[in-house]
Amino acid sequence: MREHKIWRQTAVLTCANAITRGAGFVLRVVLSRMLGAQAMGVMTLSHSAHMLFITPVTAGLPLAVSRITARHADARALRAGRSLALRASAVLIPLWLLLAPLMAYALGDLRVLPSLWVFTPCLAVLGLSAVYNGFCYGLGRAWPPALSEMLEQALRFLLAAGLLLTLPQASVAWRAAMPGVATSIAEAAGLVLILSLLRRETASPPDADYAALRRELWRLSLPLCGMRLLSTALRALSGAMIPRRLVISGLTLAQATAQLGMFQGMVMPVLMAPGIFTGALAMVGAPAVARVEGAAQRRLAVRLLSSALICGLGGMAAVRIGANILATWVYNEPELAGMFILSAPLTLLFAVQHAVNALLSGLGEQRQALMPALAGSLLTLALLHRWTALPGARIAGAIRAMQLGQSATLLSTLGLLALALRQSKTPD
Numbered sequence: 299m300r301e302h303k304i305w306r307q308t309a310v311l312t313c314a315n316a317i318t319r320g321a322g323f324v325l326r327v328v329l330s331r332m333l334g335a336q337a338m339g340v341m342t343l344s345h346s347a348h349m350l351f352i353t354p355v356t357a358g359l360p361l362a363v364s365r366i367t368a369r370h371a372d373a374r375a376l377r378a379g380r381s382l383a384l385r386a387s388a389v390l391i392p393l394w395l396l397l398a399p400l401m402a403y404a405l406g407d408l409r410v411l412p413s414l415w416v417f418t419p420c421l422a423v424l425g426l427s428a429v430y431n432g433f434c435y436g437l438g439r440a441w442p443p444a445l446s447e448m449l450e451q452a453l454r455f456l457l458a459a460g461l462l463l464t465l466p467q468a469s470v471a472w473r474a475a476m477p478g479v480a481t482s483i484a485e486a487a488g489l490v491l492i493l494s495l496l497r498r499e500t501a502s503p504p505d506a507d508y509a510a511l512r513r514e515l516w517r518l519s520l521p522l523c524g525m526r527l528l529s530t531a532l533r534a535l536s537g538a539m540i541p542r543r544l545v546i547s548g549l550t551l552a553q554a555t556a557q558l559g560m561f562q563g564m565v566m567p568v569l570m571a572p573g574i575f576t577g578a579l580a581m582v583g584a585p586a587v588a589r590v591e592g593a594a595q596r597r598l599a600v601r602l603l604s605s606a607l608i609c610g611l612g613g614m615a616a617v618r619i620g621a622n623i624l625a626t627w628v629y630n631e632p633e634l635a636g637m638f639i640l641s642a643p644l645t646l647l648f649a650v651q652h653a654v655n656a657l658l659s660g661l662g663e664q665r666q667a668l669m670p671a672l673a674g675s676l677l678t679l680a681l682l683h684r685w686t687a688l689p690g691a692r693i694a695g696a697i698r699a700m701q702l703g704q705s706a707t708l709l710s711t712l713g714l715l716a717l718a719l720r721q722s723k724t725p726d
Contacts, residue, residue, distance in 0.1 A: 329458065329462075330559075330631075331629075331630065332459075333462070333473055336470060336552060336559065337474045337559075338560075339556055339557075339558045339559030339563065340410055340413065340470060340471065340474040340555070340559075341474040341477060341478075341559075342558060342559055342563040343405045343406075343407055343410045343538070344405075344410040344413030344414055344474065345413075346405075346534035346537040346538075347401050347410070347414060347534055348413075348420070348478075349534070350527070350530045350531055350534050351390055352420065352421060352424050352425070353527050353530050354386055354390065355390070355428060357519070357522055357523040357526035358518065358520060358521065358522030358526070358659075359382065359383060359425070359429060359432065359519045359523075360428040360429065360431050360432030360435070361519070361522060361656070361659045362375075362514075362518035363379040363432030363433055363436060364432040364433070364435040365518060365659070366436070366514065366518075367432070367437060368436040368437075368438075368586075373433065374511055375432075375433065375511060375515065376429060376430070378512045378514075378515055379432065379433070379515055380429050382515055382516065383422075383425035383426055384426070387422035387425050390421050391418060391421050391422065394414075394418060395418060398411060398414040399411060404538060405534075405538045406538055406541060407541075407555070408471075409470055409471035410471070411471070412471050412472050412474070412475035413471075413474050413475040413478050416475050416479045416482060417482065419486065420481060420482050420485055423482070423485045423486050424485060427446070427485065427489050427492065430442075430443075430489070430492050430493070430496065431443040431446075431492070433496070434492075442495040442496060443492065445491060445492075445495070446488040446491050446492040449484075449487055449488050449491050450484040450485055450487065450488035453480070453483065453484035453488075454480045454481055455480075456480075457483055457484065458476055458477045458479075458481075461476040461479060462476055518659075518662075520665075521665040521666075521667065522655065522659055524668050524671075528668075528675045529671065532675045532678055532679065536679070536696065536700075537562060539679075539682060539686070540554070540557070540561075540682070541554035541555050541557075541558050543683065543686035543696075544557055544558075544687075544693070546687040547689045549692070557693050560629075560633075560637065561693055561696070561697070565634060565637045565638060565641055568617060568624060568638070569642075569644045569648065570645075571645070572606075572609045572610055572612075572645060572648070573648065573652060575605075575609045575649075576606050576609055576648075576652040579602060579605060579606060579652075579653060579656070580652050580653060587599060587602075587656075587657055587660030587661060595661075595719065596719050599715070599719055602653050602656070603650070603653050603654070605653070606649050606652060606653035607646075607650055609649050610645055610646035610647070610649030610650050613645040613646070613649060614642045614643060614645040615642075617641070617642040617645055618639055618642045621634075621635045621636075621638035621639045621642075622635045624638055625637075625638060636694075637693065637697070640694055640697050640698075641697050641701075643701055644697075644704065647701070647705060650712075651707065654708065654711045654712060654715055655667070655711070657715055658715055661715075661718045661719070663715075663718045666714050666718075667711050667714055669710075670707050670710030670714070673706065673710070674703045674704065674707030674710070675703065675707075677702065677703045677706055678699050678700055678703025678704070679703075681695075681702060681703065682695070682696050682699040684699075685698060685699055686699070
């Protein structure tokens with residue numbers, strides 16, 4: 299009965315993710331055609347900085363809230379998580395505004411500055427949304443976050459397309475910032491919707507020790523937050539490094555920025571498409587694994603991993619087979635076909651790593667996964683720095699560096715997961 303509920307929730311989230319990711323993919327294609335490769339590259343650079351700053355309030359907090367909510371079945375974790383998210387946002391927002399010019403300089407393109415500014419409201423909104431989503435998953439209710447995300451994606455699509463059509467003569471910098479404006483408004487609307495859906499379910503015990511709960515949430519979320527910060531920092535650093543190393547290889551700055559825009563703005567969203575399923579599986583699976591022990595825990599972990607593996611293999615095959623269709627028919631960029639074929643194994647690596655991270659979180663072993671994540675990130679950066687500057691490798695060198703670094707991280711964390719499952723106790 300418990301596993302039936304897990305798969306039902308996963309199915310709900312997968313359907314919602316399919317709709318939202320599908321709309322997001324269409325938006326990405328529309329943007330790539332309306333913006334052009336250079337503006338797409340500027341938007342991609344700014345996105346890497348956005349992800350770095352929102353990670354402290356969105357990475358580990360929803361899983362931590364869902365785990366405690368699953369244990370207590372009330373709103374005490376919601377209250378504590380909401381307080382924690384607001385406190386973190388109160389620190390991050392002024393820091394973001396102060397550091398935005400320095401980040402633009404560090405990214406090597408001052409045109410990203412408008413995109414950084416317009417994203418500011420999202421820091422608080424996304425933190426609160428993450429807490430409410432985790433609360434819903436902990437209660438076993440997947441549909442409020444699903445409805446919220448569908449609304450967000452629909453508004454994002456309509457607003458971004460509307461702004462780009464209304465202001466066709468805007469500069470590259472401001473055209474790249476328009477999707478950020480749309481995102482801020484859409485995320486706020488999604489938060490309002492989920493607040494209205496949960497207004498009757500947020501009462502918590504009056505004697506709850508919220509200070510202790512905040513400490514526990516921080517302890518549970520910190521390791522996963524650290525892992526996500528590493529991966530996000532890697533993406534930000536690689537986003538800043540790739541154009542510079544490509545220039546060293548012989549390309550112009552415009553060509554290098556376009557290459558970055560094509561890879562991270564067009565290829566990467568396709569590679570991460572299995573996240574439609576594995577993301578849902580991770581959010582539902584982590585609290586489910588926390589509820590059981592022993593043999594039941596191991597059986598559930600094997601089923602979750604097997605599902606992620608099948609999804610990743612299917613995604614990898616689809617990317618390789620459909621590379622030419624994606625490049626020529628969807629993006630109208632024939633040179634993308636080679637990138638898709640070369641990058642296809644990343645689809646499998648991302649899908650399985652998603653499930654492994656969720657299982658480690660459910661088992662309370664997030665902290666042990668920090669070192670493998672750090673080692674994999676450092677390996678990726680070292681190889682990327684070396685191979686991307688080679689005239690015979692260029693963007694292909696960056697792709698191979700990511701594959702090797704991600705493979706090293708996955709193998710290490712799989713070992714940690716196997717050890718943790720072996721040590722789990724069977725209930726008497």
